[in-house]
Amino acid sequence: MPDLLLQKGDLQLLFDRLSGDGFRLVGPTVSQEAIVYDEIASVGDLPRGWTDVQAPGSYRLEPRSDEAFFGYVVGPHSWKKYLFPPLATLLTADRTDSGWAMHAPPEPTEKYAFIGVRACELAAIKVQDRVFLEGAYVDPIYKARRDRCFIVAVNCTQAAATCFCTSMNTGPRCQAGFDLALTELSAAFIVEAGSDSGRQVCGQLPLREATPAERAAAEAARAQAVAGISKRLETEGIRDLLLTNLEHPRWADVAARCLSCANCTMVCPTCFCSSVGEVTDLKGDHVERQRQWDSCFNVDFSRMNGGVVRNDVRSRYRQWLTHKLASWIDQFGQSGCVGCGRCITWCPVAIDLTEEVAALREPGP
């Protein structure tokens, strides 16, 4: 299918089409002085005219000089909150005369269309697909949500100072894993379809084939993103580098700065750790088994009979970095990092994993 052109004024028609097909739209909106993902009703909810300025430990929402809908990079939220909800009920148990009656929670009825998924985020969804769908066991909660979602990707036309998708081979160009992908030009979007459902939706929209000039403009816009990426993570031999340097002095150095607050793991679109807890009434007759996001940065995360395994910040930071960038490769055949830069921006004390890796490349004294 050739590249198609959607006039900006017709973006709402795409939204209407998806709503008409029963999708609830979630996309970028401005809230709490950031661009966050939330349910949207119309193009009016998009962060038109806003952008983000990011640096290690800092994010600022700022107005843009133009009226771009998607003129920002990535914010504090990722799509995992819809696919792998921060809180989910796994099981309910009710006391009966003969013991317990246990039930799986009902499957969700809603289906979501994600609007504005970036290339690194497509990669992150793929990473979580590997974790939740492609192993020996399938997570029913993730699967029920993932099976039903429709993805409208957007190609980045700019980059933040914290982005390094080019190092991780995940972007900025959306290659696969979407139903539709848009590239924003000043007056229109170039639309690519990446799936049958995407092509079907295209068939119902007033699209025309893009001219070579328009295609070139899109190419140029996307190239700006590539040009804007300044951060780099050297991935050559990274698995062995990290796993053979488990006693490197740098771990103690970063531990002096790291707050072990878990922010990096919360904002990371691929981190998947969770804990299970019991929620009961006072009599304990009705019980819900709930799963919540958790993090390897929490002291109790590795608690077991006999004590806590990772009982200092050093071992916890080491767990995070080595898992993300090294042992993830053993476990899932790919890196756990997609280069989105969130953990750098949202670290309250500006720790930058690319700098930590660079330091680990230096031999210890």
Added chain:
Amino acid sequence: MTAPLSPTVGNPWLCHTVRIAAITPEISGVATYDFEFTDPDAANRYQFRPGQFNMLYLPGVGEAAISLSAHPAARRRWSHTIRVAGNVTQALAQLGTGGVLGLRGPFGSSWPIDDCRGRDVILVAGGIGLAPLRPVVYRLLAERSHFGQLTLLHGARSPGGLLYTREHATWNAGGVAVQTTVDRTAADWNGNVGTAVVLLDRLPLPRPENTVLLTCGPDVMMHFTARAALQRGLPASQLWISAERNMQCAVGLCGHCQLGPEFVCQDGPVFRYDRIAPFFRVEGL
């Protein structure tokens, strides 16, 4: 409305319900529980391999990973030997015979019994670590003629911590030489004093290259056991350990049990030593 579940492998969070059929007190704070499935179909389907574990679920209290200590050929009733450690095990200890709880499993890797054929086998167990090795003992006894010299070295903190002592005579008679030792001696104790590693050091090893060692116990104990075995000439590929980590899902989805690149719940708990050694040795990993 949600339909009552028929437990399947489809949703790894679903539980079977099991009833406590019998409780056998072992040592102080430890008892063996025999469970029966309330659903006969589930009972017919259920099988496990020595070394595997179940997640036992007490609604409102939580789940705990517990190894099967049953005979591997068991049908309809499966036993677990459980030490009171915290919330779940405590609440379980308060349930009597007939008590009903949830069970998911079996999960995890198993002891390499097939690799043991034709070889000498040493089992080294520390305290409750003997529980997951008991199914191995049963298998070795059942197929005694397929194995060489069989030894069980069992250590505990004190004489009161030695497990399954009432079975030791049968095991000895059946061809598994049981040696016990304690860290701290007591008035009526005239056996060995010291760790199981001391017993290992003293054990004659006629053909180390043809000996398999399986160990389960506290991390430090397994550590020194592995070191001693290597020094005695056992190849690292013939040492196996069973690791313990915090587990919440038991199916590789929650991240808690990672030990380096391994998920202890699915890649373990039983690991070949040469695979796990680079990580097992690192403190706080």
Added chain:
Amino acid sequence: MSEFRTIRVEAISRVEGEGALHIRLRGGQVEQVQLRIYEPPRFFEALLRGRPLEEVPDITARICGICPVAYQMTAVHALEAALGVAPPPAIRQLRRLLYCGEWIESHTLHIHFLHAPDFLGYDSGIEMAADHPREVHRGLRLKKHGNQLLEVLGGRAIHPINVAVGGFHRAPRREELAALIPDFEWCLDAAVEMTQWVAGFDFPAFQRPYEMVALVHPDEYPFNEGDVASSSGFRIPVAEYERQFEEQHVSHSTALQSQQKSSDKPYLVGPLARMQLNRERLMPTARRLADEIGFAAMSNNPYTSIVARALEVVHAVEEALSILKTYRPTQPAKIACPHRAGEGCAATEAPRGLIYHRYRVNEAGAVEFAKIVPPTSQNQRQIEDDLRELLPGILAEPDDRLARLCERLVRNYDPCISCSTHFLKLHWDRA
């Protein structure tokens, strides 16, 4: 020694905080009545000095967990006066809404757990629930919705986190408040029923010539604003409060007590005083109900304070509902409050009565001086005075019953003893 009779209530129960009562009779005459507050000193006025003024609402909330909003509201108004700023009506309205939540919560707690058991003969609301399940469940639910309002608007019910000098840290979203409307509609009916229930209690015949003091406001039932007025007829701006009233250390007492400067006389603050001076400005349902149940314009019987409280719950629910229904988020939620050196005071109406704060701040935005007059210290002398009046008529009663009757009288005032910011050493009279 036989001519002495000492009655002690070592710990008055079902009041907020802990206090003791000590009465000494000599030859059939009441010689001494002391309401003793043994809340250890917490030095709020001293520890506020040097703190950033923005922290004052958070810190003063901790004076009392039962009416933190009263402390927060009084503090922000006094500080805004010191800084010479005045938040716009939209913010005022949200502040009234927050106060509604606290009144509902605090009043229903007092009615069901502390006060009603006295009328119906129980030791506690929990025991009362066995025989009066409908009333207690209704009360619990009313209380819960009061707390929910505090939670939505204030972040949490005890020590809300959303109150700021200049307004609120964040204005609630419209849906957040709108979601409360159905429950508050239920609350209005429930509060009316509750009022009818308590109005039917048996009230001991006991009348006092109270000097009643409360804020008055031309168009509102008072929460945050108004002049200080009295049933004897004076009306002064809040800024003159300290000229009219003073806190004193009187020889027979152990705590700082407020009294009128000119006359040396005690006075009464709280729901009875507010009803007395502001009945005309109750919301329509509350006002109609007050007439229906015949709540006299001038109730000088302290036992009827439970009815006044119930009527104020009706009012608070009704006013909350009207705000919830028309609410649109205000932007900004907080006005700018640039630092400057200054001094300011404010009075508001805590559930248990008038509360007064005065602060001096410097140009760096730090507190230099703080004065806090909580409601209970103002009522304390009046309580002792009431007891002196009550005692001669009940002296024939055995000690334990006499003590209970006195305790019951004290509970009329809903005293919140932990809010006594000052405290003096006790001298136990073992006579």
Added chain:
Amino acid sequence: MSTKPKLAVFKFASCDGCQLTLLDAEDELLDIAGALDIACFLEASSRVVPGPYDVALVEGSITTPHDAERIREVRRQSKYLVAIGACATAGGIQALRNWADSQEFLAAVYARPDYIETLATSTALADHVTVDFELRGCPINRGQLVEVIAALVAGRRPRTPNHGVCLDCKRRGTVCISVARGVPCLGPVTQSGCGAICPAYDRGCYGCHGPAPQANVASLAEHWVRSGAGPAQLVPLLRNFNGFTPEFRRVSDELAARLAATE
């Protein structure tokens, strides 16, 4: 005699907010009263059953010689003693006196300071007696209190999470106020329990539940100083309801010393 566990509630220097939390558990209160014998709870009941008690919930800090004695008596009377709230677990807001000249404090508030009998410090219960469980917060969280009671009734260890506020903040989808607006926030070093309300209401966390385990307060403070927040701003933030906990105290003292050196 009932065989239900006997519960007592005691108060020391405090605002009553923590014990009020029990009465604020409107949905559970009557069930709690059914599961436990509320043997001594002056705020709610005139009925006082003498000790010993199975469980004591103790609110407030120790600030007078008399209270230092009384807490020992409470300990003797109680099988399982739970300290509830920042006053009881850290000395509370009134522990600010611990940095001050207590005589001067007295003189500032009272006309006759010689009448006041008080200690120079406000300290946590654990500084005086053995405490079996500490429930943090100023005030404590209602859900956590109900969990503690439910756990005690069921005979298990209460499940009150130990992690920092940030985790809850992110779970509820709040944008980090510190990163997105440069507002100093104690969330990263504060223990969870409140539900991360402050950042959700557009303000920084001020540490109601005290330091999280292994909190790296020094690194956070250093970061703010580098980003331009002065010790004058940070010292009061740390010296708050939980200011006297060792983690917050150490760093606030260092910052205060730095401030003094520059003055």
